[in-house]
Amino acid sequence: MRRFTTFRIILLFLSFLFIWNVTISTAQFLEAGVQKLETPVVAPDFTLKDLRGRRISLKDLRGKVVVLNFFSVWCSLCEKQASSFDKLDEEIKGKDIVFLHLAIEGKEKELLEYKNKFNISVPILIDKNESVAKAYKVRGHHET
Secondary structure (H helix, E strand, C coil), X not given: CHHHHHHHHHHHHHHXXXXXXXXXXXXXXXXXXXXXXXXXXXXXXXXEEECCCCXXXXXXXCCXXXXXXXXXXCCHHHHHHHHHHHHHHHHCCCCXXXXXXXXXXXXXXXXXXXXXXXXXXXXXXXXXXXHHHHXXXXXXXXXX
């Protein structure tokens, strides 16, 4: 009987921790302005070339979590994010998560210099006419 009571107390405590954690997480999302979509939304498909000339298409990445980081070479915040995404990509290699940088400004030469300067291994895609940025309703130069 004593074991059963101890088990119930532990179970109650763990339930409390779970509910408390969910509440904190929900509050953080609401504070950041993140809203749960009531109806699933299909991400707009795109195909862009990377700096090596390879064509990368969103539809080819179906089933994976894809993180799109829109940036410009002159954006100082983008510079900080670039190396952070690379570190994160290294940490979670082998998982079904793909990081892609989408350049919304900058010539290919500038983008290659940027890639080398910050030692970026994550693919940099060139959104020449900003069609992907427009499809995703990007309003700034450093949106993820």
